[in-house]
Amino acid sequence: MAINWTEAQIEEVIHAVIKNLNGGTPTAKSGWDGAQYNGRSYIGVYTDMNDAIDAATAGYKAVRAMSLEEREKVISAIRDLCRKEAPIMASLGVNETKMGRVEHKIAKHVLVADKTPGTSDIVAQVKTGDYGLTLTEMAPFGVVGSITPSTNPSETVICNSIGMIAAGNGVVFNPHPNAIATSNYAVDLVNRACAQAGGPRVLVASVVKPTLDTAQIMYKHPNIRLLVCTGGPGVVKSVLSSGKKAIGAGAGNPPVIVDDTADIRKAAKDIIDGCSFDNNLPCIAEKEVFAFKNIADELISGMLANGAYKITAEQAEKLANIVLVDTKNPKTGIVKKTVSRDCVGRDASVLLEKIGVRVGAEVRCIICETKFDHPFVQHELMMPILPIVRVNDIDEAIDLAVKAEHGCRHTAHMHSKNIDHLTRFARAVETTIFVKNAPSYAGIGFGGEGHTTFTIAGPTGEGLTSARSFTRYRRCVMSDNFRII
Ligand code: COA
Numbered sequence: 501m502a503i504n505w506t507e508a509q510i511e512e513v514i515h516a517v518i519k520n521l522n523g524g525t526p527t528a529k530s531g532w533d534g535a536q537y538n539g540r541s542y543i544g545v546y547t548d549m550n551d552a553i554d555a556a557t558a559g560y561k562a563v564r565a566m567s568l569e570e571r572e573k574v575i576s577a578i579r580d581l582c583r584k585e586a587p588i589m590a591s592l593g594v595n596e597t598k599m600g601r602v603e604h605k606i607a608k609h610v611l612v613a614d615k616t617p618g619t620s621d622i623v624a625q626v627k628t629g630d631y632g633l634t635l636t637e638m639a640p641f642g643v644v645g646s647i648t649p650s651t652n653p654s655e656t657v658i659c660n661s662i663g664m665i666a667a668g669n670g671v672v673f674n675p676h677p678n679a680i681a682t683s684n685y686a687v688d689l690v691n692r693a694c695a696q697a698g699g700p701r702v703l704v705a706s707v708v709k710p711t712l713d714t715a716q717i718m719y720k721h722p723n724i725r726l727l728v729c730t731g732g733p734g735v736v737k738s739v740l741s742s743g744k745k746a747i748g749a750g751a752g753n754p755p756v757i758v759d760d761t762a763d764i765r766k767a768a769k770d771i772i773d774g775c776s777f778d779n780n781l782p783c784i785a786e787k788e789v790f791a792f793k794n795i796a797d798e799l800i801s802g803m804l805a806n807g808a809y810k811i812t813a814e815q816a817e818k819l820a821n822i823v824l825v826d827t828k829n830p831k832t833g834i835v836k837k838t839v840s841r842d843c844v845g846r847d848a849s850v851l852l853e854k855i856g857v858r859v860g861a862e863v864r865c866i867i868c869e870t871k872f873d874h875p876f877v878q879h880e881l882m883m884p885i886l887p888i889v890r891v892n893d894i895d896e897a898i899d900l901a902v903k904a905e906h907g908c909r910h911t912a913h914m915h916s917k918n919i920d921h922l923t924r925f926a927r928a929v930e931t932t933i934f935v936k937n938a939p940s941y942a943g944i945g946f947g948g949e950g951h952t953t954f955t956i957a958g959p960t961g962e963g964l965t966s967a968r969s970f971t972r973y974r975r976c977v978m979s980d981n982f983r984i985i
Pocket residue numbers: 647648649650651652674675676677678710711712715730731732733734735749750751783839841844882954955956957
């Protein structure tokens with residue numbers, strides 16, 4: 501999968517697609533807001549959440565009336581448009597959120613188009629015996645309420661739409677308030693694709709101004725049967741306390757262990773590739789490294805040869821005071837460090853400039869050597885800063901890596917050829933995703949086997965969600981007959 505688009509190529513595709521879309525002149529950087537794009541209203545985006553839920557309810561009825569073949573035709577049209585308009589959504593996402601990298605966001609959209617499972621993920625189970633036949637089917641919930649993040653906004657909307665529609669549901673979205681235009685562009689894209697494939701004009705819906713209040717309307721509305729939340733800890737907690745069936749995909753802090761049996765050159769490249777992908781926004785990305793002390797120097801020089809820039813302990817302190825800020829909880833008055841919104845997902849060169857270091861675009865990631873208790877190790881930064889902690893042996897590596905993961909049980913990585921070490925760490929860390937000897941994104945199907953998703957539901961146990969995660973089991977019993985052997 502190509503991820504090396506030049507800016508000129510991206511501009512060219514954006515212009516071509518917008519021209520096709522509007523018959524007008526593209527103004528991709530300024531011509532959009534939460535409800536329209538270049539003067540054309542988004543389809544399926546409403547002012548009132550209740551209207552959006554009504555539209556999604558009608559969408560659900562339409563999906564139920566479709567044959568599987570028709571449903572798959574709609575999904576195939578969504579995949580095609582997602583590939584075609586990936587550069588627009590990537591560019592919108594970076595412009596609106598100021599986070600991430602356009603060429604990587606293009607790759608993420610293509611990944612979603614190619615590797616999000618459709619209706620083939622829905623399978624029936626059968627049991628036959630002396631008393632006849634029992635069929636268990638994966639049925640839709642009805643209308644799903646989906647809370648989406650600012651880190652992977654349109655990717656999550658399209659990935660959720662494919663899976664939820666494949667399962668036979670309707671969907672209403674409440675996108676992150678900092679990524680409304682990008683997320684609603686994706687809602688509009690799903691609806692345009694649906695209409696092109698002969699489906700209804702509005703299949704999925706959203707609101708012009710999503711807030712926690714519109715989310716509350718969604719939580720309480722009787723038509724919403726399932727809530728799915730991909731986001732930061734606050735919003736995941738609010739969904740899980742809603743009293744409704746909920747799927748929660750929340751925070752992680754993925755550690756990486758590199759032992760002295762690993763292919764160190766490859767490990768160095770893989771780690772920098774994964775850590776710097778979309779400026780560390782994917783929640784699976786490498787966040788801190790525990791390196792055996794006898795290979796740490798070689799690992800660091802391999803990282804430097806692959807686009808890393810090493811800062812001193814003093815510079816790390818200075819940077820830590822910029823990227824982490826004191827935040828007071830208005831309810832409890834307790835002050836704690838949180839990541840600065842102005843630093844999440846920024847280029848390494850932008851972060852370095854904040855401490856007076858000027859580097860070119862070839863620098864993809866900032867590395868530094870720290871102790872275990874350094875804030876860079878303890879906080880999920882979601883920016884291309886990678887602390888490296890030297891360890892004596894596998895016992896210390898596993899102990900510290902498990903502690904740094906903070907029990908999120910999200911993702912962990914290891915570079916090693918020692919199967920005992922690999923097995924021990926996987927058992928101890930208990931994460932939803934465990935990647936061995938590859939960049940983190942192999943864990944979501946990018947250069948690795950298996951399907952993709954940006955909704956990784958560790959807390960509620962669905963794991964890497966797909967169509968079947970958005971279903972409920974129903975049993976149908978035929979007494980005495982249909983066992984034909
Ligand atoms: N709809 C409505 N409100 C939302 C929302 C949504 N979809 N998503 C978040 N919010 C709310 C939050 O609850 C929070 O409200 P509060 O201030 O009253 O607590 C507010 O919007 C700000 O959201 P938050 O995202 O926590 O803060 P931020 O914008 O400053 O932080 C990030 C940005 C990137 C650090 C944060 O969004 C994050 O941690 N994202 C991780 C997302 C992710 O991909 N997680 C799952 C991976 S599987």
